[in-house]
Amino acid sequence: MGRQPCCDKLGVKKGPWTAEEDKKLMTFLLTHGQCCWRAVPKLAGLRRCGKSCRLRWINYLRPDLKRGLLNDAEEQIVIDLHARLGNRWSKIAASLPGRTDNEIKNHWNTHIKKKLVKMGIDPITHEPLHKQVTTPQEMPREASNQPANSDMNIQQINTNIPEHGICTNSDGNSASENSPSDDSEPAEPNPNCSEEDDPLVSFILSDTFLEDLTWDFSTSSEYSSADNPTEENSLAWFMDCNDFGVEDFEL
DNA sequence: AACGACATCAACCGCCGTAGC
């Protein structure tokens, strides 16, 4: 026998979350922390699937989330990382504190994609649209919606592939815009645009940066005393960070 | 003011890798 089922489908509520459900989930998680998601709905008194609770917390309730549209700098980071990583939204989100993979994915599909197309850049390959020559050999890659380097692992990507995107050339355009990568092979590192040349990219891709993303809300000094974080402090932090008011939770 | 088209985004679905039994 394996484990017990994740959640019995019967009696599990779906659809938009109510303020009361949010309150229950948030209070539970702030009090007990994240344990096994399967147990969360039961312990928190929710008729939801554990997966649903996890998603709600990560995408909406998590106190360290940023609100609002991505700014230009964040957008540029997304574009650059997408050029390297493809649709690995969670990896991209890990480089943007306070942003979720879902949020970035949505923003990509609704804003950035169109912006790139307007600029004449293929949002999938990040190459100029007019250079797109579809050969039979290239079809599978396009069909899989992956960039040329998608089969490389992250380490390879971070160490081997050319760095282009945020880096700008002398015209002020992003290097990826004018990338002469007509061949589908991983190009040699661009001497004019390397990771080392771009401190922002270098920092984002460094282990130090990623390790700093602890998301440990309880350690936020502004809203919790350093040695004794309380639920009240956490709630205060949350209320400051979210655009709905206290009255929504009837607190 | 009413309607349809389009845009946005929260949430669901299904798949995959990992780990427990």
Next chain:
DNA sequence: TGCTACGGCGGTTGATGTCGT
């Protein structure tokens, strides 16, 4: 060793909001 649940991920959907006519 194989089965199964868990956690996580990316793709997709549908409800809602906004804009144009």
